[in-house]
Amino acid sequence: MAKAVRTTSKQSAKKELKVNAILITQPRPDTDKSPYFDLAKKYDIKLEFHPFIRVEGLTGKEFRKQRVDITEYSAIIFTSRSAVDHFFRICEELKVKVSQDMKYFCITEAVALYLQKFILYRKRKVFFSPDGSTDGLLEVVNKHKNNEKFILPTADNGKNDIAMFLAKNKATYTEATLYRTLSNDISPAMKDSYDMIVFFSPFSVQTLFDHDPAFKQNGTLIGAFGPTTSKAVEEAGLRLDVKAPAPNAPSMVSALELYLSEIKK
DSSP: OOOOOOOSSHHHHHHHOOOOEEEESSOOOSSTTOHHHHHHHHHTOEEEEOOSEEEEEOOHHHHHTTOOOGGGOSEEEESSHHHHHHHHHHHHHTTOOOOTTOEEEESSHHHHHHGGGTSOGGGSEEEEOTTSSHHHHHHHHHTTTTTOEEEEEEESSSOOHHHHHHHHTTOEEEEEEEEEEEEOOOHHHHTSOOSEEEESSHHHHHHHHHHOTTOOOTTOEEEEESHHHHHHHHHTTOOOOEEESBTTBSSHHHHHHHHHHHHTO
């Protein structure tokens, strides 16, 4: 792994950093046309893909036990594509017809656009965080909290900042568990050394420490996509080096591109 660099200036520290191998804690892209591979070729780096977690959807029978009637709600909050996938899967399985008047509040524009797989996007009321942050999403939700009845799809574990905000602001809402997050065996991936590890979920950070409770960052760079993931990285006592989305880097690839181009100067 990369060794910690001692220097008298940030600029010289960046010049001394070496990034030759990056572990992406997601599945390998299905196509060779992925921008990840363009990035690897451009900067002559090795990319290793190994998903730290997997998402398993609840069955319709399991969902029914929560006694949540989706048709009673006027708005839904999506914090990930997985939440979108499993919401509409459950609706299809239970033969629930989602109202055309349903309002959709999404953590990022990318998640909002993903809704096009399931709805006539231009004919629906879709809102998203302007900067991809939880705070940005909550500002949007706050403008509608008194007029809507929200359903908040969640995983089966972990605290939810959005639920706490809705409760604090006396909004009408219900959390609906649609899927569970499970850890994968990461032993094969962690046998190798990497200059950077990139996380996409708070649960991936948890998986790292479940695998190695004594994990020390030392000189290893850490990247994180999404506000909850970034928060999990910092709460774990790790230094966050590459963060997305950002105003100048809406994707993880673009954030890595900016970082690599800077240290290559």
